[in-house]
Amino acid sequence: MWIVGFLLVLGPLVTVHELGHYLVGRWFGVKAESFSVGFGKELAGFTDKRGTRWKLSALPLGGYVQFAGDMNPAGQPSEEWLALPEEERAKTFQAKPLWQRALIVAAGPVTNLLVAIAILASFNLAYGRLEIPPVVAMLVDDGAAAKAGIKVGDRILAVNGKPIEGFNEVPAMVAAYPGDDIVFEVERGGERLTYEFEIAAVKQRDRFGNEFLTGQVGIGSGSGRLVPVGPAEAVALSVRQTGDIVSMMVTGIQQIVTGRRPITELGGPIKIAKFSGEQLSLGWREYVWFAAMVSINLAFINLLPIPALDGGHLAFYAAEAVRRKPASPRSQEWAFRTGIAFVLALMLFVTINDVASLSLFGG
Structure with missing residues (x-):
């Protein structure tokens, strides 16, 4: 149940997150070289008429869309990008104006929020x-x-x-x-x-x-x-519910950071899998509601202003809009390397936390 619940909730939610990036990028004329569900070795895939390689990869813990020209963590122009013919360069991520790049990056977490709002609105419409x-x-x-x-x-x-x-x-x-x-x-x-x-x-x-x-x-x-509520009220109510859930997430993190809540409440992939299996065992309504919570969580985490996450990119774009020029490639490169190191360290910590909480290890 853990494995089934985990794959059924995380796979689709990560896919729609990346699909949000892909669709807005395609809308602005950015070529996507690959779209992967999962990381690592490709298990199956095909190439569409636009040249995008759609693939299913071995490690089902996420996914990504690779835009043309996006050749380094900071998404900055490189020598390889400058060497591209002008026609090809125009289809790359870096060639687009700042506002379009920001919308492409924001599209992933926004799509997760829209999925959660749609789920909650469906419940409101069905039950009142x-x-x-x-x-x-x-x-x-x-x-x-x-x-x-x-x-x-x-x-x-x-x-x-x-x-x-x-x-x-x-x-x-x-x-x-x-x-x-x-x-x-x-x-x-x-x-x-x-x-x-x-x-x-x-x-x-x-x-x-x-x-x-x-x-x-x-x-x-x-x-x-x-x-009973109508469609408009159901959506308005779901937007308010989503805002309340985000507020509770912020409160929970603040309490953990300040020591008012135990750090063992932080969870990673193992805990998500555990909760997924438990909610799946309760029935489809509880499970779909849980999926909405995870979708909001994915959006919230990705919007944090941490380099390497969507929120980190958006923070740099905001700074660029204010300064009227981007930060230096070197400073962005170091910021994103630091961000990746922080995210990996956090993932390692929450995974150890998850393992320690299992009854097998005395939790």
């Missing part, structure tokens, strides 16, 4: 929008909210100053912030009351034995209902 009155229907006696003075029947008006329309908005504002202070504004008998207290940090274990740290305040809601 969850609507739960923002009223405290259940209260844990020794929970943080009860100790602060919140009571059953209180209507939640705002959390941390943000107005609340439905109880389903509250968990996202609590679960990701264990140990943080939180401010609840509630209405009780026509009176507006404010309570400030600390979110309890609780270590939970799911049905698969995975442990994670979550925030809880000890309140629960009453019954809700699913309200």
Whole structure:
């Protein structure tokens, strides 16, 4: 299940990421020399009439599209590029204006975001929008909210100053912030009351034995209902959901960097494979939802301003737009070599982290 789940989620998502680069590049007249699903030795492939080699490679941990003229990590013109005939050079990546190169690079992560939005919008359209009155229907006696003075029947008006329309908005504002202070504004008998207290940090274990740290305040809601939505509202809702997920990712990384969350929560390919298999075992809805989360994750990671990632290229393009000239080829080359070294070191670290978390090794 791990292997099947991993290949079914990562293969298509990486392919559509690279397809985003390819389609926008083709739109701007850039020739693609090869498009590979996977790395390493070619297992099968064909060459289309445009001269692009489409291939399936041995290591199914990613993929790439190789544009004509893209001959070094920094994507800078080289002697080989300068030696090309003018007609061929015009079809290369480096020959295109800055804004077109930026759009080609951004197209990969944007495509991943669009895939996630489409998946979430499909769920919204199929099942509707969850609507739960923002009223405290259940209260844990020794929970943080009860100790602060919140009571059953209180209507939640705002959390941390943000107005609340439905109880389903509250968990996202609590679960990701264990140990943080939180401010609840509630209405009780026509009176507006404010309570400030600390979110309890609780270590939970799911049905698969995975442990994670979550925030809880000890309140629960009453019954809700699913309200049908149209296509436009389904898409708008999915865009907001995607933004909320990205916000939680940023928060999680900040908490790991500052030591508020254990570094063991960082995961790599093995953990993705593990979670993929687990979600696949739960059914297609859980698995497709998980695929949307992974797609957002791929977009988020690739947009980080780290040289060698899409975000690193975009950062250099932004600097070039401001300075009206590109950084020197030597400085870009060193930056991208450093970026590659950092990414490889991070991959090694999270893989070791993943292996150590397996029960086989005492995790």
